[in-house]
Amino acid sequence: MSSKMKFCLNIPTRLIFGAGELNNLSKLSLPGKKALIVISGGTSMKRYGYLDRLQAQLAKAGVDSVTFDKIMPNPIKSHVNEGAALCVQEKCDFVIGMGGGSSIDSAKAIAIVAAGGGDFWDYVQGGTGGGRPIARALPIVAIPTTAGTGTEVDLWGVVTNEETQEKMGFGSPMIYPALAIVDPELMVTVPPRLTAYQGFDAFFHAAEGYIGKAHTPISDLYALEATRLLYKYLPVAVNDPNNLWARIKVAWASTLAGMVESTSCCTGEHAMEHAMSAFYPDLPHGAGLIALSQSYFKTFKNDAMKRYMKMTEKMTQAKSARPSDFLDALARMQRQCGVDDLRLSDWGITEADFERFADNAIATGQAMLDLDPRFLNREEIIDIYRDAFK
């Protein structure tokens, strides 16, 4: 454990947290004079008036804006390149991502390409990525309208190369948002099922960061608080979507879990899920994680026993006697959120996919697999997919 007392902490993002805070955006110091607003190709940002409110706040602050509204739930490379071209053409000097992780991650990717030129895949490390260093990026403002990714306070993003079927993470200190506005009022419109998927994404950022080899004293603090809050409040938010207090707690837990991603790191579960949703783009990331989770965490229950028990004790506020208590608590939470019945086959996945999933996870996610409590070989990874399929 001594070696774990060496670590770095540097999250430069200015985080503004609170219900209603989008309405105060015009009073904040913004990092530019003309914004590219990046939102999804869906209708919710317009239908709920969030885009109008953002544009009105920017106008009030004397900031021009242009909107790019094509991002898909699993964002793709060609949209990043298209958004960056628009950003350059319109002479935008910062990028605002508003929406779920897909919009904010795309804003990050656009900020890289708009500042450095070229094709986005040039900047991706690993897989077929070009490995070009990310030397700079336009300033980024993140306004999440879902509670899950934590991307508003981390240095990561995920984009899929639709030509090669690689869903790849990318990261750089350059893409920490300069400003993050986490306004839980924007989240009450998220339907129960998506609330659960996204909330479990946050939960696994925290839980993986806690059991993984990259954990640090500061990530532990964030991770244990995030898992505690999600165990208590995610079922409330799922079953009572208009409960603002639960939305606030879940939003804060998600941001804390994002801070785990910046001070520890996700592990193999995320690598294995990225492989699945690379081949099955309709599979929501959180649903894939939930479907894998029992099989994944069961694999390591004897490798990180104390951490499993400590995390369970924080979640349940009761003594834990064995690491499998964590699996029980996780199952209970999934039952309370109505997502205990997810199966990989629900999205058309078959046993025939496991080998290519494993190969893809290893090719694109080895850095995360390396942080698992114990190293898994290809056969063991396939075993987890198989176990999760049952």
Add this chain to the structure above:
Amino acid sequence: MSSKMKFCLNIPTRLIFGAGELNNLSKLSLPGKKALIVISGGTSMKRYGYLDRLQAQLAKAGVDSVTFDKIMPNPIKSHVNEGAALCVQEKCDFVIGMGGGSSIDSAKAIAIVAAGGGDFWDYVQGGTGGGRPIARALPIVAIPTTAGTGTEVDLWGVVTNEETQEKMGFGSPMIYPALAIVDPELMVTVPPRLTAYQGFDAFFHAAEGYIGKAHTPISDLYALEATRLLYKYLPVAVNDPNNLWARIKVAWASTLAGMVESTSCCTGEHAMEHAMSAFYPDLPHGAGLIALSQSYFKTFKNDAMKRYMKMTEKMTQAKSARPSDFLDALARMQRQCGVDDLRLSDWGITEADFERFADNAIATGQAMLDLDPRFLNREEIIDIYRDAFK
């Protein structure tokens, strides 16, 4: 509590934590080409070789340096102005504070005057300060060799105007250190008595920030972990000074408590102590806090009952049934550190001082007094001094 779920988090400092990390300074990206090194007028930075090691690391990184070695335990305005003049004359483009809080706080003050000109007192808010806004500062690197102030990760400093006997805090987001290197190996040379004084300074940053009105969900997380660690490890570090593991834990707790100062704030106890050491410069800040602490915290035990009990439970890892359990735990910790017998009279303070102390605390520290769990009037402040004197 709902209102407390609105908050801002922004600590841009890059923190490098770990035993031996001073030896890696040359590998880090430094914020300039020529440093003014600010250290105390004492001998320890030279005697223990810390200054030599710092200069060697800078040379290895190709960074020039000039040393200003006059800072006193309670740093004074005239030294700040003198250091700033040297900084400008030598064309230094960043400032390194190495040592206790006095050296790092002086480095912050020098960075303000060197960048903005004028007299340091122009920039102080309140008291006889000029109230000039702090628009910029040279980049600051903080290398604490004591565990107590937390100034390496906060936006505060404290300097005394020796002409007016005002010990005043100053603060600005401009003076967050760009880089903080917290190397607990540098702390094993601190003698037991000072270890205790400094450790309790950190403890009160956390405890005040936790019970005070400015607390936030993130400061609570930092504060509870800091008080837990200090309750457990400060007595070990005091009684076994070469115990590096205890030094590491105490150093981390002190940095966490500094993060409390950046996300919550100190309260009236600090204002009342600053008044004491303004008139009695030989009184160590931590000793003054310890001498006041039982009387101060007793005053609010019915105003923040739940917080007193929650903090006690984290510290002692046992159920708490009443807020006075905190006073008992505090007394136990002070006994174990050999500082339970401090009296204000030990430094020549008499009952005749109480009125001027109270007036000074109100004049220079009203902003902190305003954050107490309940507002105290002048008579109640005098009562705390009187009770602490008994």
